Amino acid sequence: MTRAIEEPRNARSRRSRAALLRAAREIVEESGVAAATMAAVAERAGVSRRAVYLHFASRADLMSELFAYVNEVEDIEGRFAAVGDAPDAATALDEFSRAHAHFMARILPVSLAVEREARTDPDAARHWETAMYWRNATNRALIRRLADEGVLAPGWTVDTASDMLLALIANGVSATLFDRGWTPDQVGEHMSRLLRSTFAAGAGTRT
Incomplete structure (x- = not known):
């Protein structure tokens, strides 16, 4: 009972x-x-x-939980599952590009607000620090896989490529493209081409 x-x-x-x-x-x-x-x-x-x-x-507890809540509601694990399941590193870049574009289309308003106020609001700063930690971790895992498979393009190290990838997926990039009228599918497709041509030696572009 x-x-x-x-x-x-x-x-x-x-x-x-x-x-x-x-x-x-x-x-x-x-x-x-x-x-x-x-x-x-x-x-x-x-x-x-x-x-x-x-x-x-x-309020700090509430803002901390908000990060996990948004990721859960937007099914971050499901959206990015194909990245880990990809048969090779170059394909993982494709899957990441598509998943990231669609994920950003959903969470960009809250992410932009948090980023904008991270310098002045301690609770926003903690939220943003957590978000950046996971972006960095995801980026590094992708680049590390390229390196481990021997297809990281010449001129890059894991550190420099991870940092550049972080810049390429910044909120401002997504915001600019969406403001220009790009759809998530378009952003994902062209980001895939960009990431392959930049980081994957000899991998070509998606067909």
């Missing part, structure tokens, strides 16, 4: 937590990180401020 009671309560708690994180994301996308106060999130979610603190000990 106790378990039957606890399970609905846990389900309600998860729904309430998700509603608060969804409200926080909406506020960040619309008005920036600074606007996502505990009071504003409570109001957007239609709950009391006390209810927010039942789930998040502080």
